[in-house]
Amino acid sequence: MVNLLDDLAWRGLLYQQTDAEGMEQLLNKEKISLYCGVDPTADSMHIGHIVPLLTLRRFQMHGHKPILLVGGATGMIGDPSGRSEERQLQTTEQIDLNVQGIKKQMEQIFDFQSENGAQMVNNRDWIGSMNVIEFLRDFGKLININYMLGKDSIASRLDTGLSFTEFAYTLIQGIDFNHLYDHFGCRVQVGGSDQWGNITTGLEVIRKTHDDNTKAYGITIPLVTKADGTKFGKSASGSIWLDAKKTSPYEFYQFWINTADSDVVKYLKIFTFLERAEIEALEVTVENEPHLRKAQITLAEEMTRLIHGQDALDQAIRISQALFSGDLKALTAEEMKDAFKDVPSVEMSKEDKTIVDFIVEAAVSPSKRQAREDVTNGAISINGEKITDVAYVVGGADRLEDEFMIMRRGKKNYKMIKFV
Incomplete structure (x- = not known):
């Protein structure tokens, strides 16, 4: 040993x-x-x-x-x-x-x-x-x-x-x-x-x-810091807690996945129980194929499994893959709520509306003309389902748990609609 x-x-x-x-x-x-x-x-x-x-x-x-x-x-x-x-x-x-x-x-x-x-x-x-x-x-x-x-x-x-x-x-x-x-x-x-x-x-x-x-x-x-000297352990939404109710396993996983190349080997040494040879092999991948992010994926998996267990890690990976592919249908309502808790949101009434009116009121598209174009061009999806009919009526079937929906415009512009 x-x-x-x-x-x-x-x-x-x-x-x-x-x-x-x-x-x-x-x-x-x-x-x-x-x-x-x-x-x-x-x-x-x-x-x-x-x-x-x-x-x-x-x-x-x-x-x-x-x-x-x-x-x-x-x-x-x-x-x-x-x-x-x-x-x-x-x-x-x-x-x-x-x-x-x-x-x-x-x-x-x-x-x-x-x-x-x-x-x-x-x-x-x-x-x-x-x-x-x-x-x-x-x-x-x-x-x-x-x-x-x-x-x-x-x-x-x-x-x-x-x-x-x-x-x-x-x-x-x-x-x-x-x-x-x-x-x-x-x-x-x-x-x-x-x-x-x-x-x-x-x-x-x-x-x-x-x-x-x-x-x-x-x-x-020693105090753990980032390579740029800034404080370690916080994300845009605050401290990274071990309690799943304060920081969900998905958020926890994403924190480690987003580790900079300049920090990831250091964090593998400090936080994981991987052997020296495994870490040194991952260090080579950071230098030679950083786009694959093998070191970050390993770090995120090791830490999420340690703190939250294998089931929570599997869920975090499933959410990550669904968001990457755009296939939100693979997620449960609870997983969607978790994954999109930090995206821009807007509150709206539960009144049924045509998709064009709904998009404008939710400030997803700036005008009715643009909204019609976005729908016709297949740029709008609700909870992972693409909507291409400008006559479509947004109603109760689109509300997850009768509380919210996830609307996407284009590839990466998400908004959570909260119904009141």
Whole structure:
């Protein structure tokens, strides 16, 4: 089997390590438990969240045991890392709902059944029962204020303002690492590059509460960016979520399909579990036959299958093929609604109208004369059916679920008609 740390380095997944030599010796000597935390600030993760988790999954594939911490306690506080202002505090009920949503997504990524199956924990189980005197006496005395002021996540907020609540966040996360070290034998924390300060605080807490033989380690993953330096993980319609209700599998698939040639090999390394030889072969196709987009198709298939499963991937491919061919009849009403949710739309009444009047009112064609020409020339279709009779009456049979229809003019000009 390929050396894990060498593989992580080749994939560009190693940014900072607290003790690279000690970490390598540890992994060569034994199978370990290691963890990554996610705060439940929303009921779904987006693709920017999953790089450290996918890295943890790589450790699991090499025989190590992942501990997945969902921050039911830290989510109530708010991590100042990477933020210019205070987070809006959420209710306990909302955080509980968020925890459940994130757990389901973790179950899609990790193996929970094998000998080194993943284990989920919630830090509210040990932080929630701690009173303020215990916190201040047992842990507050361990960390010097000057040490905390040296953290980028804190120092960057001193001019704009930082509450004591968020100031204390790094220490609370340090308590987490210490608790997992004591109760789960956890030796390593993995996080994004913005978590370096929190990880090292955890190591400081462990160092001060144990003897000199104690060894724990931290690894961070670099921030994923596009080749042009812009932020990764957003489309025209916003963040790419793992929840199918927020970002449909089709939209998810399309996000990866539309990856630029300059980014696709990098993303194959970071996000997929393909072997090095497979990725290098796809890299050759990007250079020699980029028009085939083999690398993008592979990336989209691997990611959609991982997050949403094979059935959702099959549906995303079916929608994509139908749109490419123009054969919308192959799609269900729900698939059409999904595929065209971001196209221009117009609201109209359910009154029956001739096709010419309908086209003009929907602003598909600019005039009745142009509308008649478009119909006669076969340029107009409704829900994938070409309409060539200018006397055709648009009625209830054309309304999908009695709510909407998809009208196309020419090859690529789509409009969704919403009936009110």
